[in-house]
Ligand SMILES: Nc1ncnc2c1ncn2[C@@H]1O[C@H](COP(=O)(O)OP(=O)(O)O)[C@@H](O)[C@H]1O
């Protein structure tokens with residue numbers, strides 16, 4: 001599914017709609033350059049889990065932000081991860097799957113570890129426009145987004 005956002009607020013709204021369709025165990029893998037809107041989308045997703053938007057930051061030194069809840073929510077930013085060792089060291093694998101929901105920025109850094117996830121690719125289409133492609137949602141969910 002491909003969507004076009006015309007501003008940060010719309011991207012957050014798309015994130016919220018996506019977030020409402022997630023269930024415990026889901027991982028959302030975000031791909032896209034710096035400034036493409038990954039953190040903005042994550043704010044919307046997090047809102048669907050009752051997390052305040054101001055609590056979701058793009059501080060790149062925070063690799064894993066955990067928000068306790070039912071399900072627990074993880075916002076993972078792999079920008080500074082350089083190799084498999086860094087990934088292991090940060091404890092990223094422990095946050096994915098099971099009974100939590102995880103949103104991962106720079107998901108390409110998970111390497112071949114990304115399976116069974118919802119893939120979101122974000123592209124800057126100039127000014128405030130962003131192309132957002134979402135794959136891996138259940139058929140029924142997708143039709144309603
Ligand atoms: N349609 C849009 N969607 C998301 N962000 C947008 C949009 N238009 C402009 N922006 C701006 O682009 C920047 C996106 O930043 P951010 O979400 O932190 O990106 P990333 O996490 O991918 O680096 C923000 O400054 C935001 O206000």
Ligand SMILES: [Mg+2]
Pocket residue numbers: 038039058077105
């Ligand atoms: Mg970011």
